[in-house]
Amino acid sequence: MSFFKKCIxxxxxxxxxxxxxxxxxxxxxxxxxxxxxxxxxxxxxxVKALVAQGADVNGRGPGGxxxxxxxxxxxxxxxxxxxxxxxxxxxEVIGYLMDQGADISAQDGRGVMxxxxxxxxxxxxxxxxxxxxxxxxxxxxxxxxxxxKIAPIHFLARTKDKFYGVLESVLKSPKxxxxxxxxxxxxxxxxxxxxxxxxxxxxxxxxxxxxxxxLPAEITKALIDAPDETNSAPLVWAVLxxxxxxxxxxxxxxxxxxxxxxxxxxTPLDMALRNGFKEVADVLLAAGGTQxxxxxxxxxxxxxxxxxxFEKLQDILKYCQKKIKSLEDFLPLIPETMRSxxxxxxxxxxxxxxxMENPRAIMMERNASIIMTFNGHxxxxxxxxxxxxxxxxxxxxxxxxxVSFKNxxxxxIQIEGPNPERCLKCHGDSPHPNWENWTxxxxxxxxxxxxxYPKDKPWYRKFESAQKTHPRYKYLLPISLQTxxxxxxxxxxxxxxxxxxxxxxxxxxxxxxxxxxQLALEIANDKELKPYRYAILGALSCHQxxxxxxxxxxxxxxxxxxxxxxKQIKSEADEHEKMILQLQNSTPIKGYSGRYNVERFSTxxxxxxxxxxxxxxxxxxxxxxxxxxxxxxxxxAMKDWSQFFLPxxxxxxxxxxxxxxxxxxxxxxxxxxxxxxxxxxxEAEKLKTTARTxxxxxxxxxxxxxxxxxxxxxxxxxxxxxxxPVKGL
Numbered sequence: 001m002s003f004f005k006k007c008i009x010x011x012x013x014x015x016x017x018x019x020x021x022x023x024x025x026x027x028x029x030x031x032x033x034x035x036x037x038x039x040x041x042x043x044x045x046x047v048k049a050l051v052a053q054g055a056d057v058n059g060r061g062p063g064g065x066x067x068x069x070x071x072x073x074x075x076x077x078x079x080x081x082x083x084x085x086x087x088x089x090x091x092e093v094i095g096y097l098m099d100q101g102a103d104i105s106a107q108d109g110r111g112v113m114x115x116x117x118x119x120x121x122x123x124x125x126x127x128x129x130x131x132x133x134x135x136x137x138x139x140x141x142x143x144x145x146x147x148x149k150i151a152p153i154h155f156l157a158r159t160k161d162k163f164y165g166v167l168e169s170v171l172k173s174p175k176x177x178x179x180x181x182x183x184x185x186x187x188x189x190x191x192x193x194x195x196x197x198x199x200x201x202x203x204x205x206x207x208x209x210x211x212x213x214x215l216p217a218e219i220t221k222a223l224i225d226a227p228d229e230t231n232s233a234p235l236v237w238a239v240l241x242x243x244x245x246x247x248x249x250x251x252x253x254x255x256x257x258x259x260x261x262x263x264x265x266x267t268p269l270d271m272a273l274r275n276g277f278k279e280v281a282d283v284l285l286a287a288g289g290t291q292x293x294x295x296x297x298x299x300x301x302x303x304x305x306x307x308x309x310f311e312k313l314q315d316i317l318k319y320c321q322k323k324i325k326s327l328e329d330f331l332p333l334i335p336e337t338m339r340s341x342x343x344x345x346x347x348x349x350x351x352x353x354x355x356m357e358n359p360r361a362i363m364m365e366r367n368a369s370i371i372m373t374f375n376g377h378x379x380x381x382x383x384x385x386x387x388x389x390x391x392x393x394x395x396x397x398x399x400x401x402x403v404s405f406k407n408x409x410x411x412x413i414q415i416e417g418p419n420p421e422r423c424l425k426c427h428g429d430s431p432h433p434n435w436e437n438w439t440x441x442x443x444x445x446x447x448x449x450x451x452x453y454p455k456d457k458p459w460y461r462k463f464e465s466a467q468k469t470h471p472r473y474k475y476l477l478p479i480s481l482q483t484x485x486x487x488x489x490x491x492x493x494x495x496x497x498x499x500x501x502x503x504x505x506x507x508x509x510x511x512x513x514x515x516x517x518q519l520a521l522e523i524a525n526d527k528e529l530k531p532y533r534y535a536i537l538g539a540l541s542c543h544q545x546x547x548x549x550x551x552x553x554x555x556x557x558x559x560x561x562x563x564x565x566x567k568q569i570k571s572e573a574d575e576h577e578k579m580i581l582q583l584q585n586s587t588p589i590k591g592y593s594g595r596y597n598v599e600r601f602s603t604x605x606x607x608x609x610x611x612x613x614x615x616x617x618x619x620x621x622x623x624x625x626x627x628x629x630x631x632x633x634x635x636x637a638m639k640d641w642s643q644f645f646l647p648x649x650x651x652x653x654x655x656x657x658x659x660x661x662x663x664x665x666x667x668x669x670x671x672x673x674x675x676x677x678x679x680x681x682x683e684a685e686k687l688k689t690t691a692r693t694x695x696x697x698x699x700x701x702x703x704x705x706x707x708x709x710x711x712x713x714x715x716x717x718x719x720x721x722x723x724x725p726v727k728g729l
Contacts, residue, residue, distance in 0.1 A: 027055035034093075035070035036061065038077050041089035044096060057102040064109030068094065068102040072114025072130065079126035087126065094130055098137060105140040110451045115139060116155045124162035131166060141170060142178030150496065151183040157211060158194035158495060161201045164210070171214035182219050187478070188228035189496060196238040196246045197495050206245055208234075225256045229478040230263045230340070239268045239284075240481065240493035242277045251287040259290050263477050264336045265303070267292055275483060275490050299333065306335040308365045308372075310390045310401070317403075317413050324413065327374060327384065327405040331475040338365045338372070340480035343503050346459070347443030351422065352382025356459040357466075359445060361476060367485040368510040369393070371433075376472050388417075389433065391514045398431045398518055400424075428640035430522065433511035435642070446501040479503050486513050488661055489688035515642050516658030523659075524666035528632055533667040534717035537676075539624035540660040541700040542710035546624035549717040556631030565623040565630075621656050621701065657699040661687065664700070676712050679705045 027050040034042055034050075051057060058066055065073075075090045082090075094114075098104060107113050115134040118127045141152040156167045170177050184190055191211065198207035212220050227233045235256055238246035247268075250256045259267050266274075269289035272281040281289075294305035300320035304312065316333050317324065324330050331339075344359040350373075354360030358376035365371075370390040375383055384406040392399050401417030417423075419431055426434060441447030445460050452460055467473045479501055484491040491509060494502045523529055523536065535549035547562070629637045638645075645655055664680040683703050700706060 027051075027053040028059035029061075031055040031057070031067050032059060032061035032065075032070065035067040035074065036065075038074035038082075038090075041086045042071070042074075042093045044089065044092045047093050047096060051100055057097050057100045058106060064107075066102065066106045066108070068097045068104070069106060069108050069112075069114040069117070071097065073117040073121075075130055076117045076120070076122035076127060079121075079123040091130060095133060098133060104134055104137050105143060107143060111144070111150065112155075113139065113143075113152065116152060119159045119163050119166065120155060124160055128163075131163070135166060135169065138176060140178050142180055144183060149183070150185045150189065151180070153179050153181060153183060153191050154185065154189060154194050157191040157207070158197050161198070164201055168210075171211065181215055182222065184223075184226075185228075185496075187230075187496075188226070190223040190226055190234070192223050192226075192234040193228065193237045194495070196234040196250070197241040197243060197493075199243055199245045206249055208246055208249055221255065224250075224253065225260075227260065230480060231260060232262050232481070233257070233260055235260075235268050236262065236271065237481075237493075237495070239272050239277065239280055240275070240483065241495070242275070242280060242493075244279050244283060247280050247283050251283060251289075258284060258287055261292060264306075264340055264480055264482060265292050265294065266482075271482070274485075302332060303336050303339075304333055306337040306365070307367050308335050308338045308370055309393075310370060310388065310399075313372075313388070313403070314415070317415075321411060321413070324405075325409045327386065327408070328471045329408070330386070330405065331374070331472060334363070334372070334475075335365075336477055337480070337482070338363045338370075339475055340477040340482075341366060341503060341506055342476060342479075343507050344445040344463075345443060346445065350382075350387070350426075352385060352387050353380045355380060356456075357463060359463065361473070362507065363476075364507060364510045366480075366482060368487070368513040371510065374472060376470060389431075389514075391517070396517050396521055398433070398514055400427060400431050430518070430640040432515050432518070432640055432642045435507065435511045441504055444504060446504060450501045450504055484509055484513075487517060488684060511642070512655055512658040515645070516655075517662045519641065519645065519659050520662030520666050523629075523663060526633070529629070531720055532628060532632060532717070534713045534720065535628060536625075537660075537664060537667060538710060538713045538717060539628050540621055540656060540663065541706065542713065543620065543701075543706060544710065546628050549714050551718050551722045554721055556628070558634045559631045560627070562623050562627040565626040568626075569622060625656070657701070660699050660701065673716070676709055676716075679709045 031047060031050045034047060057068070060066060061070065071090055071094045075087065075094065078087055078090060104115070105113055115131060118131050118134075122131075139152075141156070144151050153170070156170060159167055170179055174181065181191060192208065195207045195211050200206050201210070212224075223234075225233045225235070233256070235247065235250045235258065238250060251258050259269075261267055262271075267290060269281060269284045270291050272284055273291070296305055298304060298312075298315050298319045300316075300323050304316060316330070320333060324333075342361050342363040344361055345354045346356045346359040348354055348360055350360065352360055352373060352375060354375050355377065358380060360373055360375045360382075362371060362373045368391075370388065372389075373387045374385070377383065384404055386403040386405070388401040388403060390399055390401070391397070399418035400420065400423040401415060402420055402423070404414040404416065407414070424431065445456060445463075446452055447456070463473075467476065481494065481496070481502070483493055484506055486509065491506075494505065496502075524533075529536065535546060538544075538549040539546040545562070550556075626638065645659065661684065665684070668677050668680060670677040680700070683700050683705060687699075700709060
């Protein structure tokens with residue numbers, strides 16, 4: 001059976017490809033299709049012909065995007081990887097659209113205008129000419145965002161130093177650009193929150209000070225310490241960004257509360273210490289910073305101390321049995337850190353269901369070790385239950401549980417597990433999460449690149465308005481901006497910008513970390529795979545065929561041509577696309593799609609950018625890994641692997657790194673493999689010191705050590721396998 005036909009218990013996430021996004025039935029649709037396609041140069045002559053045929057230069061495509069916004073976003077993307085001819089073609093199309101009356105202040109469905117994509121994602125040296133084209137036409141920067149009201153001035157406040165001239169122009173002439181410096185987002189963010197993430201410029205002037213110098217004193221007074229919905233003021237953003245200069249600047253002010261407690265019951269000092277920011281912590285301590293003291297004993301009257309664990313759940317149920325008469329009584333006892341990290345699922349194939357008005361809440365703990373779920377209406381299956389997935393701290397394996405509160409009023413709360421049989425039907429014999437990753441989550445609120453789909457908005461607003469008085473959802477806290485504690489170190493601070501609801505991205509990291517470690521251990525503990533350990537690392541970390549790591553004449557027990565796996569990958573991806581359409585026909589999102597797509601590298605793309613074949617990694621690593629693991633273990637070798645580790649995924653956001661980083665640790669003997677172990681340690685240390693979650697995506701495969709380590713792996717693999725499988729053990 002194809003992997004994608006398996007049932008999905010937690011949730012399946014699907015992507016769209018360009019051909020499914022836009023049908024070229026009208027000149028406007030074709031114009032949108034040209035400007036969204038960043039894979040090949042844009043045809044200016046064709047664009048002109050379409051406009052002559054009546055194409056609307058301000059027409060809207062998926063996600064409410066105009067051709068100019070599409071083109072500007074494409075230009076920002078290409079500034080880091082496109083060649084000059086490609087960039088020139090997009091630049092010409094942008095200029096032509098502007099000359100034809102394209103609205104330079106137009107925002108997409110997420111409330112972002114084209115110039116802001118350039119400022120946020122573009123390489124300054126490459127995009128400044130297009131930014132100047134915008135500024136020369138004087139865009140209206142006073143228009144608030146649509147969903148979250150993150151205004152253009154917020155984007156500008158955090159823009160790169162090399163773009164500071166753009167921000168300064170706006171600060172000097174706010175009336176010209178119609179800017180409201182006092183604008184707040186729906187979450188309470190001000191321009192000072194964003195500015196607090198930036199340090200000093202090339203002239204040694206702090207971004208916060210730069211902005212204050214231009215603002216009326218009353219705006220600075222009102223916003224410099226104004227908290228957002230999580231009760232986090234700009235100081236918190238400075239701390240989470242490890243921005244010591246901004247922290248020093250803020251704690252020196254009399255109007256900043258350095259010990260404000262967030263909704264997760266943490267002070268700025270707590271956050272600095274948790275993230276390992278020693279210098280920032282020292283500054284806070286010297287200024288009088290304090291920590292929140294939480295007792296580790298079980299609390300039956302309110303939230304328990306973080307982190308949540310299965311053992312803590314058992315203790316809460318044991319010691320608070322007299323108080324817990326329903327699931328509603330249990331929810332407020334869960335640590336705040338878990339109730340502020342969650343996804344809301346309204347269309348799921350899980351045993352526990354959700355709906356638009358009463359979605360299934362999937363809560364995760366910040367240490368990526370446990371997930372718990374509940375829904376909100378008695379008509380929905382699983383209403384009386386908490387479904388639980390956790391990583392066993394001893395075995396490092398994933399376990400599934402069901403906690404039933406159906407008879408809680410009679411003093412009977414039943415814990416079923418580990419691994420009830422009905423759960424294994426979907427999650428596999430070796431339990432795994434059923435969740436895909438980045439960037440397209442239909443059936444989940446904020447599924448459009450972490451923003452609301454247009455047709456989701458009224459439903460979510462209805463849910464939001466009822467949440468505060470709902471007997472269950474009222475215990476969910478505002479979505480946290482806090483980092484995750486992953487096995488290799490802390491994730492980075494995700495500064496709100498184009499997207500603001502990071503719960504789905506954090507869910508990605510949580511399930512990838514949980515399952516990646518389990519798969520690595522399963523491979524490392526398999527005696528049949530042990531002789532191939534260096535070849536496995538080569539398959540994951542090297543830009544070459546895995547066959548190069550196998551001696552000539554050595555035949556795997558179940559060996560097939562690798563080209564068959566490449567065909568399977570393409571077939572699985574095609575089937576994946578069909579399932580997207582099926583899902584859209586069966587859920588409230590029928591008739592529209594997300595603007596982002598899988599960006600699978602088609603023939604024309606590879607002919608123009610052949611290096612993408614290796615840069616993406618997955619089109620080399622996935623068939624390499626399949627050929628080796630299935631060749632040794634047989635066709636069923638990867639049957640319990642989750643979606644994100646298999647074909648049909650978004651190749652630009654590799655999930656295999658989550659297995660790779662664990663496998664290096666598990667497969668190598670640091671005493672015998674000293675040469676390659678040192679290289680692993682160097683890269684692993686970068687994961688701890690480089691506060692960006694996406695570092696895991698590139699690990700050794702995209703590191704400078706790849707060319708150094710792969711010959712060593714090849715030599716070791718050939719040496720062992722030439723001895724024969726028995727001696728290799």
